[in-house]
Amino acid sequence: MPMPFTFVVTAAAAVLALPLASANVCPPLGPVLLAPRSPGQNPIVKAAIGSLKATFDGQMKAQMKASAVSVAAKSIHEDGLLFNYHFTPPTQSGLGTTNVDEDTIYRVGSVSKLMPVLALLQDSNVSIEDPVTKYLPALRNAKGSSEVLSVEWDDITIGALMSHLSGLSTDTAQDLALYPTGPWTKMGLPEVAKGTGPSCSGLPGTKLCNATDLIRDMARRPPIYREFTTPVYSNVGYALLGLVVEAATNQTFKEVIQKSIFDVLGMASSSFDGPPKSFAEKGFIPVKESTWNLTLGAFESSGGMFSSTNDLIKFGEAILEHRVLSGAKTRKWLQPTAHTTATGFSVGAPWEIGRTNTLTPDNRTLDVYTKTGDLGQYHAVIALIPDYDLVVTVICAGAEVSREPVSRTIILTTALRALIPALDQASRAEASSNAYTGTFTSASTNSTLSITTDSGPGLVISSLSIRGFNTLSQFSSYSLSALESGAAAAAPPPPTSARLYPSNRRAETISTTTTDNTNVTETAWRAVIDTATEDAKKKLDEQIFYNDGSCVTWFGMDRGAYNFLSLADFVFVTDKGGKVTAVRSPAFNVTFVRTGDEVIVDRDVGVGQGSTSGASKRGLGWGVVVGVVVMGLGLS
Numbered sequence: 001m002p003m004p005f006t007f008v009v010t011a012a013a014a015v016l017a018l019p020l021a022s023a024n025v026c027p028p029l030g031p032v033l034l035a036p037r038s039p040g041q042n043p044i045v046k047a048a049i050g051s052l053k054a055t056f057d058g059q060m061k062a063q064m065k066a067s068a069v070s071v072a073a074k075s076i077h078e079d080g081l082l083f084n085y086h087f088t089p090p091t092q093s094g095l096g097t098t099n100v101d102e103d104t105i106y107r108v109g110s111v112s113k114l115m116p117v118l119a120l121l122q123d124s125n126v127s128i129e130d131p132v133t134k135y136l137p138a139l140r141n142a143k144g145s146s147e148v149l150s151v152e153w154d155d156i157t158i159g160a161l162m163s164h165l166s167g168l169s170t171d172t173a174q175d176l177a178l179y180p181t182g183p184w185t186k187m188g189l190p191e192v193a194k195g196t197g198p199s200c201s202g203l204p205g206t207k208l209c210n211a212t213d214l215i216r217d218m219a220r221r222p223p224i225y226r227e228f229t230t231p232v233y234s235n236v237g238y239a240l241l242g243l244v245v246e247a248a249t250n251q252t253f254k255e256v257i258q259k260s261i262f263d264v265l266g267m268a269s270s271s272f273d274g275p276p277k278s279f280a281e282k283g284f285i286p287v288k289e290s291t292w293n294l295t296l297g298a299f300e301s302s303g304g305m306f307s308s309t310n311d312l313i314k315f316g317e318a319i320l321e322h323r324v325l326s327g328a329k330t331r332k333w334l335q336p337t338a339h340t341t342a343t344g345f346s347v348g349a350p351w352e353i354g355r356t357n358t359l360t361p362d363n364r365t366l367d368v369y370t371k372t373g374d375l376g377q378y379h380a381v382i383a384l385i386p387d388y389d390l391v392v393t394v395i396c397a398g399a400e401v402s403r404e405p406v407s408r409t410i411i412l413t414t415a416l417r418a419l420i421p422a423l424d425q426a427s428r429a430e431a432s433s434n435a436y437t438g439t440f441t442s443a444s445t446n447s448t449l450s451i452t453t454d455s456g457p458g459l460v461i462s463s464l465s466i467r468g469f470n471t472l473s474q475f476s477s478y479s480l481s482a483l484e485s486g487a488a489a490a491a492p493p494p495p496t497s498a499r500l501y502p503s504n505r506r507a508e509t510i511s512t513t514t515t516d517n518t519n520v521t522e523t524a525w526r527a528v529i530d531t532a533t534e535d536a537k538k539k540l541d542e543q544i545f546y547n548d549g550s551c552v553t554w555f556g557m558d559r560g561a562y563n564f565l566s567l568a569d570f571v572f573v574t575d576k577g578g579k580v581t582a583v584r585s586p587a588f589n590v591t592f593v594r595t596g597d598e599v600i601v602d603r604d605v606g607v608g609q610g611s612t613s614g615a616s617k618r619g620l621g622w623g624v625v626v627g628v629v630v631m632g633l634g635l636s
């Protein structure tokens with residue numbers, strides 16, 4: 001029986017095992033260890049925070065005369081902010097706050113776009129597959145003068161608008177002809193007959209666009225592409241989403257966001273359609289800022305929001321804690337929907353997803369979900385790093401940070417470069433101190449599992465022997481193609497890397513590995529056992545047309561199974577304090593406990609744990625205590 005994608009295993013019969021912390025690291029996408037539970041207590045993180053503050057102090061004092069800068073980071077596992085830095089510029093406008101802190105209110109521009117998306121994802125009456133014309137039928141009349149200049153409104157879905165895949169124009173609000181006194185005709189542009197040009201925008205000196213204006217103007221602003229072709233940033237798409245919220249709920253956009261998001265999350269310093277009441281004292285208003293008190297009419301949902309560091313942190317944290325959407329919907333939301341030309345940048349709804357392999361010591365691929373925003377002299381970015389359960393915000397405003405709007409992303413990068421490597425260290429330190437590492441044994445089955453960490457991703461399986469068989473060194477023999485080719489009888493390729501990565505399958509259950517019936521948490525991890533050498537991977541990378549062609553973990557994580565159970569599944573049992581008390585292999589039906597631990601209770605470890613019925617869905621009844629061995633001193 002030929003099997004696809006086993007070539008990495010079989011092709012790499014080379015003998016030499018290279019150092020485990022490989023340059024060509026290929027864990028599954030996502031967290032490789034549990035996100036640190038107490039990062040603020042970790043000395044490496046503390047040192048990183050100290051030096052990041054010093055770096056910012058130096059940079060800000062040298063560069064910022066009139067710009068305020070607020071940078072914060074928070075782990076969802078701790079109460080307070082992990083990092084909190086604010087710079088008050090020496091030159092101020094005399095309006096608003098004179099002391100910038102985590103409650104300072106700024107405009108956040110297009111960070112606003114997260115709000116209509118979330119409101120619509122929360123609305124069970126709206127599907128992202130619905131055509132926009134279901135809510136805004138008047139768009140059908142917004143036809144261009146020819147097919148090439150026209151939009152196929154019935155083919156544009158809510159999801160297309162959310163992911164900038166509608167093909168619609170970027171804007172009608174920044175049309176040069178809104179300012180007829182500008183130098184345009186001197187620059188080769190034709191005259192616009194009086195009274196026929198664009199008449200609304202919301203920018204200084206222009207009239208606000210309302211819904212009628214926006215829909216009318218859409219007839220005259222041709223699309224860029226047909227829908228779902230390639231992402232192009234669209235403010236009008238988000239203005240339309242604001243109108244969809246109103247049509248779907250028969251409430252104003254402002255009311256819906258206030259009730260379903262700001263009030264629920266306690267975001268008292270956030271608002272649409274004008275600043276919050278406390279803006280007069282808490283708002284930061286740069287010198288010569290002309291947008292601070294504008295409302296944007298139909299473009300509010302695209303960029304009108306006011307917010308503070310504390311509020312954006314609350315918002316990001318609520319997303320990561322699955323408090324604004326269910327776990328399944330949140331995970332779906334935190335996915336890309338389209339690539340861009342930049343291999344490091346993809347687009348979601350409306351996430352701007354930065355992909356990097358330079359932030360962690362193992363150089364693995366890490367995705368950072370951001371949304372940026374700019375309005376006048378205001379610039380903001382919120383970043384979610386789900387792998388570390390971390391939210392980072394940068395909000396800034398003023399002349400210096402406006403010379404290069406991307407400053408906010410450069411400031412974010414400085415923060416991530418300091419914090420992420422330190423958090424990575426903290427997750428390793430916690431894995432060790434919470435007893436994920438060490439030697440675990442099952443005396444009744446003569447089985448041993450040894451786990452360590454190194455500078456690579458995940459936990460390292462340094463030895464695994466089950467019922468006297470050296471399971472780890474012969475892992476590639478658990479394969480039908482190996483059986484068929486007889487490779488198992490010959491020398492199976494030894495593993496070059498054997499690592500464990502956490503999954504998010506987790507359940508609270510009554511302990512059966514101790515006798516006191518305390519509750520424990522069981523979390524499934526996956527072993528990824530690779531037999532390809534660095535040289536073999538390098539060669540494959542050269543032979544395959546796409547980047548990282550040898551990185552095929554996602555193809556292979558669930559290949560080896562026995563009696564319906566994956567050989568790669570390892571269930572970590574942790575006590576209330578998060579310490580590992582046992583590791584189970586359902587497929588091998590072995591429970592390993594820390595060598596020297598007081599009580600060992602072996603049991604059937606089939607699937608179905610976490611159900612309270614005491615019986616597995618697959619009929620492998622569990623919870624049968626078959627042996628108690630008392631060894632040594634109790635540790636926990």
Ligand SMILES: *[C@@H]1O[C@H](CO)[C@@H](O)[C@H](O)[C@H]1NC(C)=O
Nearest residue numbers: 021022023024358361362363
């Ligand atoms: C990670 O990348 C950096 C920069 O490219 C390099 O110096 C370092 O050796 C790499 N580390 C690993 C573990 O591959």
Ligand SMILES: *[C@@H]1O[C@H](CO)[C@@H](O)[C@H](O)[C@H]1NC(C)=O
Nearest residue numbers: 122123124125126248249250
């Ligand atoms: C969905 O629509 C129905 C009928 O219009 C309405 O009664 C219900 O409240 C709506 N549900 C939500 C979540 O808006």
Ligand SMILES: *[C@@H]1O[C@H](CO)[C@@H](O)[C@H](O)[C@H]1NC(C)=O
Nearest residue numbers: 200207208209210211212213
């Ligand atoms: C939009 O404004 C125009 C005047 O500029 C007005 O005639 C129209 O009724 C307004 N539409 C809405 C939906 O308020």
Ligand SMILES: *[C@@H]1O[C@H](CO)[C@@H](O)[C@H](O)[C@H]1NC(C)=O
Nearest residue numbers: 246247248249250251252253
């Ligand atoms: C709610 O529906 C009524 C009747 O169709 C309409 O007049 C009103 O403008 C709607 N309100 C909002 C906020 O959309």
Ligand SMILES: *[C@@H]1O[C@H](CO)[C@@H](O)[C@H](O)[C@H]1NC(C)=O
Nearest residue numbers: 095289290291292293294295
């Ligand atoms: C906004 O503030 C400026 C002063 O900075 C003031 O001249 C202007 O009238 C205000 N505009 C609005 C709409 O309140």
Ligand SMILES: *[C@@H]1O[C@H](CO)[C@@H](O)[C@H](O)[C@H]1NC(C)=O
Nearest residue numbers: 446447465466467468469470
């Ligand atoms: C237990 O397994 C080891 C190999 O891991 C083997 O050397 C030893 O003989 C086994 N002991 C028993 C009692 O079977």
Ligand SMILES: *[C@@H]1O[C@H](CO)[C@@H](O)[C@H](O)[C@H]1NC(C)=O
Nearest residue numbers: 508509510519520610611612
């Ligand atoms: C222990 O876990 C069970 C589920 O297995 C749950 O029903 C029960 O509430 C938990 N007890 C405590 C004290 O957390």
Ligand SMILES: *[C@@H]1O[C@H](CO)[C@@H](O)[C@H](O)[C@H]1NC(C)=O
Nearest residue numbers: 589602603604605620624626
């Ligand atoms: C698993 O092992 C236990 C003994 O530890 C045994 O009672 C049970 O029948 C085994 N289950 C399976 C499916 O082999």
